[in-house]
Amino acid sequence: RNIIFPIFNTYPLLTKKYYNFEVFQKCLFISENNELTKEEKFVMISDLIEKSKFRSNLSPIWLNSKENVISKPWLIGFIEAEGSFYITKKEKNRFVHGFGITQKRDSHVLENIRKILHISTKVKYNKYQFYSLDTTNSRAIENIIQYFTGSHNTNTKFKSIKGLEFRIWARSYIKHKGNFIKLEIIQKRMHFLKKKIKVE
Template identity: 45%
Template sequence: MRETLLLGSNCSLLFFTVEKILQTWRLSACNNFKLIYFLLFNFNFNINLLLHQRLNVRHLNFNSFKEFNINKRGLTENQEIFNQWLVGFTDGDGTFNVSYSNNKWNLAFQIGQNSYNLRVLHFIKKQLKVGSIFVEKDGNMAVFRIRDRKVLENIIFPIFDKYTLLTTKQFNYIKFKNCHTILSNNDLTKEDKDKLLFNILKTKPSTDYISSAWSIVDNNVFNFETASKVMSKSWLIGFTEAEGSFYLVNKTTNRIVHGFEITQKLDKIVLIAIKHILGFNNKIQIKKTGYFSISTTNSRAIENIIKYYNNTMKGMKSVEYRIWARSYVKHKGDFFNLNEIRKKIRLFRLKRFTLSCMNPSEYFINKKIK
């Protein structure tokens, strides 16, 4: 596990190093990324130390969370935290696919990501110790996939049976598992299986479907306590890695502010719970596309978010978060520097990785970014 710099003898080193990061924004793009990514991936800075040096504010008393502890083999030492994180990530970007082709049924648990975030798929594969990763021919998308029915039964089902999906994907999971049961039943003829499976595929969730996980609060979330009874911090971190956005946005022509947003096509209750857990005062919005959205640029909410997600995420979202959080601490209100940082984040999101690039962070250190 990477060492965390602490207050005391290392405090001056922490602030000196961060200052050096910010000074490098005026260097070439190549040198900027090399230094920043080297520091981000080799030192696990504690954002709270920076935040409280700058801000004397009272934060929400968030529910406890023990971050992933990764051993020398790259495996988490707390499997239950990973499992809850995986369910949250799946609620965001996972699918349970049932397909029929060439007179044969296929089941697949899949998680798709832009190849820019290929590292998170390698992280998932390493923790589960099963599955395959594929990068599409155009290089834009990558998929982690498990098709083996025995692996699904022995590895995947126990996770999702213990930690219920909080979105409409719970409906899809139940369909998926029922299809698995039918295909595994040797007492059924192929004709019987086909008929049952085609009937299952026709079923659709209602427009107001709510996952059974919310039944313990009677499908009613109205404060932090009711939200946290259903939604664990590990789940929310995984879901945020899939669906969350840490961004910089123009408030006026010469003012840039920090923002955070999560959108959902369905499952408004999920966003209501997130709103209460993160301490937002905003109402859930409905966008022109019909999607639900929870977002904020409020300073107090942003400070709560910075604290909540400190030292948690595993994919490239963790890199974006750390740059975003540091820029708030050091450059809030500084239009020029925030605009430069935003440009560089947009540039870095355009990078794509292949399966031969096993550690994207090393790519940024050793290769030039054009």
């Protein structure tokens, strides 16, 4: 409580989780209130949870800020959890690089990411009831690589295995774009890497 609450109060969440955290915080305060009976606590907490179901998906941070609230560190962390750098077979003898990211509710977050990374593809709502931003456009891929590596292709700041995934992906685009044989081999390596991570 003394560690987590100050962090999220100083750096508010940008997705619907803003309201989840708000409800969680209020529920904790209610549960710790010794002046309330168990029955009163139950009623108050139940009421909070029920009302939260009808809250907007839009974090108030978006309404109160005139500038884009997504920072580069935030975007890196978000992609660590939700994003995918991949290579896919487009045609019989053609492999292309792709980038994808999905969200259950916060389409506005994907729309802002789309603008930051200069991706022309529109955010879509798919049959699985998820919003997705996905592109294999060469210009967009180059914009993404540039954004995360800088003009000198320096190391990205991804902290997890996503950093390795990104480096393999970006390097293969720069060195082997259009090379069917090389990209097929690298695609298999990336698939193996992802499967290994899931097993571990």
